Amino acid sequence: xxxxxxxxxxxxxxxxxxxxxxxxxxxxxxxxxxxxxxxxxxxxxxxxxxxxxxxxxxxxxxxxxxxxxxxxxxxxxxxxxxxxxxxxxxxxxxxxxxxxxxxxxxxxxxxxxxxxxxxxxxxxxxxxxxxxxxxxxxxxxxxxxxxxxxxx
Amino acid sequence: xxxxxxxxxxxxxxxxxxxxxxxxxxxxxxxxxxxxxxxxxxxxxxxxxxxxxxxxxxxxxxx
Numbered sequence: 716x717x718x719x720x721x722x723x724x725x726x727x728x729x730x731x732x733x734x735x736x737x738x739x740x741x742x743x744x745x746x747x748x749x750x751x752x753x754x755x756x757x758x759x760x761x762x763x764x765x766x767x768x769x770x771x772x773x774x775x776x777x778x779x780x781x782x783x784x785x786x787x788x789x790x791x792x793x794x795x796x797x798x799x800x801x802x803x804x805x806x807x808x809x810x811x812x813x814x815x816x817x818x819x820x821x822x823x824x825x826x827x828x829x830x831x832x833x834x835x836x837x838x839x840x841x842x843x844x845x846x847x848x849x850x851x852x853x854x855x856x857x858x859x860x861x862x863x864x865x866x867x
Numbered sequence: 868x869x870x871x872x873x874x875x876x877x878x879x880x881x882x883x884x885x886x887x888x889x890x891x892x893x894x895x896x897x898x899x900x901x902x903x904x905x906x907x908x909x910x911x912x913x914x915x916x917x918x919x920x921x922x923x924x925x926x927x928x929x930x
Contacts, residue, residue, distance in 0.1 A: 805929045840903075842901075
């Protein structure tokens with residue numbers, strides 16, 4: 716799908732269709748009855764499943780160059796958010812890794828997320844984004860980096 | 868997840884969020900996340916019902 720904003724010039728952003736892998740029973744429950752389960756950061760940190768779990772889930776680092784200097788800060792995302800993980804690829808191998816036997820495609824992630832948010836008590840923000848993988852242990856924190864002149 | 872409340876660097880809100888992962892062995896997942904931030908403490912799991920969200924989805928067999 717594509718989102719077009721009211722900025723001038725218009726900004727066109729493409730959000731890819733997304734694939735979600737689950738057991739058939741749960742795929743049926745969602746597609747037929749709308750039932751779906753979301754997990755918190757805390758839950759994924761504690762999950763020891765090889766593919767789903769990540770003990771560093773929600774830890775992040777913010778690096779920013781500002782007019783008066785450089786800011787670097789380590790952050791832990793507070794436990795007030797729910798995640799729904801998906802993939803941009805359709806793959807039998809990936810389905811197997813998640814111990815799933817069925818999948819569905821989210822053809823309009825923006826519309827989907829908007830509707831999901833309506834059912835989450837107190838939902839105030841939605842973030843959609845891809846995961847960026849890097850091999851270095853030192854870079855396990857997420858970060859934004861800007862060149863200094865971008866903010867001066 | 869990249870999010871903060873510091874107005875000094877509020878520019879960050881104009882950028883596309885992304886989620887950093889160090890476990891390179893999972894890069895084949897091509898993971899894309901939907902994160903819903905609430906104004907209250909999250910339970911470990913939350914079961915919801917949204918037939919309208921399901922209308923944006925359809926079953927597929929992976930290739």
